[in-house]
Amino acid sequence: MRKRTLSAATSFAVLVSSAALVAGTAGQAAADSSKALPLSSVGDMLVDGVHRKIFISDPYLGKVVATDYTGTVLSTVTGLPGVTGLALSPDSGSLYAAVPGADVVVALDPQSVTEQARYATGEGTDPQYVAAAGGRIWFGYGNGDHGDIGSVDTSGAEPVVTLAQDTELNYSGAPRLVSSPTDPNAFAAMSSYYHRFLLGAYDVSTGTATRTARTSPDVGSVGMANDLAYTPDGGRIVTATAGNRHRVWRTTDMAELASYASEYHGAAVAVAADGTVAAGSDAPYNPDVFVYRPGETKAVRQYDFPNTGVYSGGDGLQNSALAWEPGGSRLFAVTSASSGDSVRLQVLDTPTKSLPTVTVKVPATVVVTKAVTVSGTVAATLGLPAGTPLTVTRYDPEFPKGKALGTRALGANGTFSFTDTPTAAGSATYKVAYAGDATHLGASGTAVVKVTPFTTALTLDQNRRTVNYGTNVTYTATLGWTYRNRVVEIWSDPLGPEPKRLLKRGTVNSAGKLSVTVRMTRDSWVTADFAADTRSARAHAGSTVYTRAGLTTALSRHYKWSKIGTIWYQTYHQTSDPLVTAWHNPYPGRKTQYDLQVWYDGAWRSGGSDLIPLNSGGMVYFAFDGDGAAGIRARVRTAYVDGTSGDNVNTTVYGAWKYFNFTR
Numbered sequence: 027m028r029k030r031t032l033s034a035a036t037s038f039a040v041l042v043s044s045a046a047l048v049a050g051t052a053g054q055a056a057a058d059s060s061k062a063l064p065l066s067s068v069g070d071m072l073v074d075g076v077h078r079k080i081f082i083s084d085p086y087l088g089k090v091v092a093t094d095y096t097g098t099v100l101s102t103v104t105g106l107p108g109v110t111g112l113a114l115s116p117d118s119g120s121l122y123a124a125v126p127g128a129d130v131v132v133a134l135d136p137q138s139v140t141e142q143a144r145y146a147t148g149e150g151t152d153p154q155y156v157a158a159a160g161g162r163i164w165f166g167y168g169n170g171d172h173g174d175i176g177s178v179d180t181s182g183a184e185p186v187v188t189l190a191q192d193t194e195l196n197y198s199g200a201p202r203l204v205s206s207p208t209d210p211n212a213f214a215a216m217s218s219y220y221h222r223f224l225l226g227a228y229d230v231s232t233g234t235a236t237r238t239a240r241t242s243p244d245v246g247s248v249g250m251a252n253d254l255a256y257t258p259d260g261g262r263i264v265t266a267t268a269g270n271r272h273r274v275w276r277t278t279d280m281a282e283l284a285s286y287a288s289e290y291h292g293a294a295v296a297v298a299a300d301g302t303v304a305a306g307s308d309a310p311y312n313p314d315v316f317v318y319r320p321g322e323t324k325a326v327r328q329y330d331f332p333n334t335g336v337y338s339g340g341d342g343l344q345n346s347a348l349a350w351e352p353g354g355s356r357l358f359a360v361t362s363a364s365s366g367d368s369v370r371l372q373v374l375d376t377p378t379k380s381l382p383t384v385t386v387k388v389p390a391t392v393v394v395t396k397a398v399t400v401s402g403t404v405a406a407t408l409g410l411p412a413g414t415p416l417t418v419t420r421y422d423p424e425f426p427k428g429k430a431l432g433t434r435a436l437g438a439n440g441t442f443s444f445t446d447t448p449t450a451a452g453s454a455t456y457k458v459a460y461a462g463d464a465t466h467l468g469a470s471g472t473a474v475v476k477v478t479p480f481t482t483a484l485t486l487d488q489n490r491r492t493v494n495y496g497t498n499v500t501y502t503a504t505l506g507w508t509y510r511n512r513v514v515e516i517w518s519d520p521l522g523p524e525p526k527r528l529l530k531r532g533t534v535n536s537a538g539k540l541s542v543t544v545r546m547t548r549d550s551w552v553t554a555d556f557a558a559d560t561r562s563a564r565a566h567a568g569s570t571v572y573t574r575a576g577l578t579t580a581l582s583r584h585y586k587w588s589k590i591g592t593i594w595y596q597t598y599h600q601t602s603d604p605l606v607t608a609w610h611n612p613y614p615g616r617k618t619q620y621d622l623q624v625w626y627d628g629a630w631r632s633g634g635s636d637l638i639p640l641n642s643g644g645m646v647y648f649a650f651d652g653d654g655a656a657g658i659r660a661r662v663r664t665a666y667v668d669g670t671s672g673d674n675v676n677t678t679v680y681g682a683w684k685y686f687n688f689t690r
Contacts, residue, residue, distance in 0.1 A: 057331065057359070057372035061097030065369040068344035068360050069110035070155075075352025076118040077136050080371065082347070082360060083109045083123060090123055092139045095351065095358070097371035101139035106132060111155035111166070111203070111346075116210060122163055126152035126200075131165055131178055145178045145185045155218070157203035160211045160230035164191075166201035170219045173197035175228075175235055191235035198222045202251065202346075206277075208260035212238075214277070216254045216265060223248045225265065227277050241280045248273070252345040253294045258301050266292035266345075272305040284323065288316050294348035296357065302378055304357055306348040310339025310364055315348070317357070317377045326380050326407045331372060335363025341370065376467055382406035384416075384471030386458050391476045394451045394561050398475055401443040402458060404436055408465055412438050419457045422477070424450035424560050428457070436460075450560035451479030479558065482508055484565035486516075486554040492677055493546050495576035495611055501569065502541040503554035505534045509561035514540045517555065520548040521675040522613070546573040547611060548675045575666035575676035576611035576644075581684045583649075588687065590659070596686045600656040603649040604686050608664040612644035615672040618664045620648070623683075625659040633660060637671065655688040662686075 069083035079100065080093045088107040092100045107127025114121055120142060121134040129151050133142040147153045147165060153176070155166040163178040167189075175191040192215075199219025206212035211231040217224045227239040249268025256263055262283065263275045271285040272295055289307035296304040301320035308314070315329040331341045347360035357374040386402040400418075404410055414436040419428045434444050448454045454477045462468035483506030488499055503514050512533050519526040529552075530542040544552075549572050558564035582605045584596035598604055608618050618640060622633040638646050650660075665671075665680040 057329065058375040059096065059373045060370050061373075063091065063093070063097060063360070063369045063371055064099060064102075065091060065360075066367075068347050068362065068369065070112045071344075071347040071349055071358070071360050072112040072114060072121070073349040073352060073358060074114060074118060074121070074136050075354075079136060079139075080349075080358060081112055081121060081136070082371075083112055085110050088125075088127065090121075090134065090139075092136075093371060095356070096373065103134060103139060103141060108152075108154075111153075113156040113158050113163075113203070113205070115158050122156045122158065124153040124156045124165055126154050126167075129153065131156060131163055133163075143180075143185075145180070145187065147176060147178070147187055148189060151176065151189065152200065154200040155202045157205045157213045159205045159213045160233065162230065162233070164203055164213060164230070164235070166197070166203050166215060166218070168197065168200045170199050170221060173200045173217065173219070175201060175203070175215055177230075177235070179233070188234070192226065192228075192237055195224055195226055195237065195240060197224050201226075202254055204254050204256060204263075206260045207256050207258055212260070214254060214256070214263050216251050218251055220248075220250045223251060223267070225254070225263065225275055225280055227263075227280065239278060239280045241275065241282075245282070252292060253306075253348070255295045255297045257297050257303075258299055264295045264297060264303060264305070266295045266306065268292060272303070286316065286318055286323070287325070289313065293343045293345050294359075296348040296350050298350040299352070302350075304348055304350070304377065306343045306359065308342040308344075310342055314340070314343045314361075315357070315359060315374070315377075319378060324407060327377050329359075329372075329374060329377070331359075331361050333363065334368040334370065335365035337364040339364045341368065344369075379462075379465060379467045380406045380408040381467045382410065382460055382469040384458055384460060384469050386456055386471040386473035388456060388473045388475040391478055392448065394448060394477050394479055397445045397447050398454075399443065399445050400456050400458070400473070401441070402471065402473070404440050404442070404460055404469075406440075406466060410436055410440060410460070410466070412436060414460065416442060417459045417461065418444070418446075419459070420446060420448065421455040421457065422448060422450040423452040434458075448475070448477045451477050451558070451563070452560075453477070479561055479563040480507075480509070482506060482556055482558070482562045482565040484514070484554055484556050484567045486552065486567040486569045488552070488571050489569040490572075492572040492574065494574050494679075495547060495676070497546050497573070498543050499546050499571060500541055500543045501529075501552055501554075502539055503534070503567065505538040505540070505556060505565075507562075508556070509559045511557065511559035511562065512538075513557065515555045515557075516540065516542050517553045518544060519551045519553070521550070522548060522673070524548070546571060547576075548573050549677055572677040574679035575671075576609070577664065577666060577679050577681045578607075578609045579662075579664045579681040579684055580607045581605065581662070581686055582607065584686065590687070593685050595659065596684070598652055598686060598688050600652045600654060600688045600690060603652050605647065605649045606662060606664070606684075608646050608681070610640060610644050610666050610671075611676070612640060612642060613673050613675060616640050616644070616666075617672045618646050619667050619671055620662055620664050622650070622660060622662050630661065639672075652688055656690045657688065659685070659687045 067086035111124040153165040179186040198217040198221035201215035253266040274283040288305040289309035291308040294306040313328040316325040317327040341361040357377040359372040415433040418431040459470035556565040617637040623630040661683040
């Protein structure tokens with residue numbers, strides 16, 4: 027207990043308290059499936075329909091890898107340095123591979139994927155491409171300055187190699203070769219290097235290569251020539267070169283015909299048995315494959331391979347790495363990331379079907395239960411007729427799994443439009459779907475409209491009321507019209523570390539009211555919350571109620587009561603020390619402020635003020651030294667001052683003055 031000195035004062039301290047459009051589309055197609063391959067480079071690709079295998083050569087690692095139609099590796103043949111071109115014998119009994127690093131053509135068994143034989147083509151010949159025709163193996167060999175054609179005759183006891191079958195034409199680079207699909211005694215050859223472009227057709231019925239046609243010298247350079255393929259009737263040859271197109275040549279005279287549009291770096295070409303043309307390009311930032319149905323010059327389908335590497339741009343189609351499934355409809359492609367790794371087999375399941383793009387448009391917002399117009403287009407490389415049925419589904423908070431809205435007919439020019447009335451607030455997604463048919467894939471598009479709810483009225487009374495400590499206050503929340511939900515929660519968040527707590531959760535009465543009574547101990551932020559429903563917006567209302575700190579003050583040790591004027595004093599002998607006992611509702615670090623005043627020169631003057639810490643129970647005891655104080659009149663009060671008494675969780679409160687005097 028502390029003892030305070032009583033003295034006359036000439037100053038007075040004044041304390042001031044402080045209160046605390048979206049449109050959904052189907053974009054360009056990527057592969058339907060894809061699998062990584064154990065390759066570092068790609069020289070050639072061949073699909074064996076008899077054994078249902080895909081063979082891919084890897085010049086860098088010197089191997090040929092055999093996979094199934096999904097890209098699962100079945101077998102690997104190694105020890106083939108620089109292996110590039112691949113070709114099947116007419117009976118699919120042998121797979122021929124050109125191996126420039128060993129100056130040989132290797133025959134492999136496509137069933138067991140093992141080596142059958144090696145045919146040396148001569149030191150330094152560097153055979154790079156192969157074809158089978160007229161009972162012989164034909165190979166293109168040479169370098170950038172000069173390329174020529176050689177053959178291997180395996181009909182005798184020993185293989186016979188014949189070189190320089192067309193020295194006059196002088197191909198640029200080892201010529202690429204392809205066998206005719208209709209004439210077993212014919213093949214075509216094409217320059218593989220960019221110095222000059224040459225394309226020739228050959229008859230080999232006599233055992234030697236007799237050129238039957240060639241391109242005109244004024245064709246000029248077309249850049250690197252990376253692949254060639256016959257059409258099924260043998261009447262045309264399609265080449266993959268530079269120049270945003272795959273060029274077409276008539277085999278009888280090598281006259282140039284109408285080309286197929288593609289991207290600049292032509293990489294590969296494949297022609298299906300029905301005449302469907304797949305024109306492939308190495309185009310990291312543009313479509314890679316264009317598919318043309320027989321007799322058509324507009325691509326029915328485009329593919330853009332995704333990026334699986336570390337640099338920008340999609341994976342690139344590799345040279346001569348595009349092939350149709352024999353007797354099937356799938357298209358196979360081999361790609362590599364721009365960083366040079368991540369070689370993958372891409373399987374395109376339905377390349378001849380048009381892939382529509384469904385675009386859906388809706389307003390940005392609409393008020394719940396108000397009609398919204400949904401419109402859009404269905405675009406396809408093969409146009410869809412008016413009347414084509416479209417299936418419409420709406421997804422919203424009431425129907426998260428979707429509500430079927432029936433079908434709508436496609437209008438003229440591929441457009442559609444209809445109205446619908448959303449019944450739930452939130453995001454409403456409209457999905458418009460086309461099921462597909464024999465020539466079209468299914469496709470869908472979506473668009474999201476924000477459906478705004480009705481405004482909800484919610485109030486909470488008692489705001490800015492100030493009450494004494496321990497007062498019971500009844501809070502009443504009043505909820506206006508809502509669609510379904512009539513539940514309100516009332517929460518209290520007292521100042522200080524005490525957590526926010528739920529006071530009451532319940533359904534409002536018929537007048538929309540919900541009440542709860544709370545004993546107030548601190549300044550509190552009380553809120554009412556409505557959680558919304560499918561048509562009514564969430565609502566929040568708050569009420570701040572200030573609670574004065576609890577306070578009691580008492581004087582003791584007096585020997586009598588004395589009345590001076592109209593005021594009763596507790597009277598002490600000057601040998602006694604008045605004891606002040608004060609209490610506030612406890613709080614960590616809280617102090618009471620006492621103010622002492624003395625009667626001096628006809629007025630109450632400040633005799634001192636101080637802050638004294640409370641004990642854990644909120645009590646404080648202190649005394650004034652009465653020695654020599656005979657004749658002094660004084661008064662004292664205690665107070666909690668918001669922000670000064672050690673915290674700010676209650677509102678300021680001053681106790682009543684306690685009057686006392688001294689006698690001898």
